[in-house]
Amino acid sequence: MTASRITTPFGFTSTAAEVIAGVDLSGKRAIVTGASSGIGVETARALADAGAAVTLAVRNAEAGERVAAEIREGTGNGAVTVGALDLSDLSSVAAFAAAWSGPLDILVNNAGVMAIQELTLSASGHEMQFATNHLGHFALALALHDSLAAATSAATIGRSQTAVIFSMLWSCRVNMKNGMSSPQATDIATSIHQRA
Ligand SMILES: NC(=O)c1ccc[n+]([C@@H]2O[C@H](COP(=O)([O-])OP(=O)(O)OC[C@H]3O[C@@H](n4cnc5c(N)ncnc54)[C@H](OP(=O)(O)O)[C@@H]3O)[C@@H](O)[C@H]2O)c1
Secondary structure: OOOOOOOOOOOOOOOOHHHOOOOOOOOOOOEOOOOOOOOHHHHHHHHOOOOOOOEEEEEEHHHHHHHHHHHHHHOOOOOOOEOOOOOOOOHHHHHHHHOOOOOOOOEEEEOOOOOOOOEEOOOOOHHHHHHHHHHHHHHHHHOOOHEEEEEOOOOEEEEEOOOHHHHHHHHHHHHHHOOOOOOHHHHHHHHHHHHH
C-alpha cells in the first residue's frame, strides 16, 4: 500500500467563502452549533451560500433568528432555520435531536466556551467547558447517528483547541475530588483520545 500526503491550497488567511467556492451543496442538510455569533455564523453563511439547508443550533433563540434572517437575505437561500440547543444540558441535546427527522449530511460542532475564570459545573456536575465543548457535542453526534447514517456521505466536523486538554485534565481532578466512578474516568480518557 502506498501512502500519499494530503495537502491543501488553504491557509490561515483563507476565508470560508474561498474554501467553499465551486462546491454545490443543494439538497444537503446541515446543522451548525453556536451559529448565533462568530465563526459559527460565517460557517452557516458559507454552507447556505453553497445551497445547503442549514439549521442554526443555538441557545439564544433571538440572536439565532436575527442571524438566520440576515443569512436568508444575504444568500437568497430561504432554508435557514433555528433550533434551540444548550450543549451543557443533556436534556436539551436530547430534545434537539428528537426534533430532527430525516437524513443529516453535515454536522458542524462549532459551539464552545473557553477559559472560564471560575470553576463552573453543568447541571450534570461536569466542568462547564468540558460539558459544553465535548460532552454535549459527543451526545449530539450520538443522538443524530441514525440521521447521519441515513445521508449518502455524511460529515461531522469539529474544531479543537489545545486548551480543551487542560479543561479535561482540570475536569478529571474536579470529578475525582467529587468521587467520580471509574466508568466516568474511562469516558474522559476516551474523550482525550477522540480530541487528540
Ligand atoms: N476564535 C478563535 O480564534 C478560536 C480559536 C480556537 C478555538 N475556537 C473555538 O471555536 C468556536 C467558535 O469560536 P468563536 O470565536 O466564533 O466563539 P464565539 O463567538 O464565542 O461563539 C461561540 C458560540 O458557542 C455558543 N455556545 C456557548 N456555549 C453554548 C452552549 N452551552 N450551548 C450552545 N451553544 C453554546 C455561543 O452561544 P452564545 O452566543 O449564546 O454564548 C456562541 O454562539 C468556539 O468553540 C471557540 O472556543 C475559537
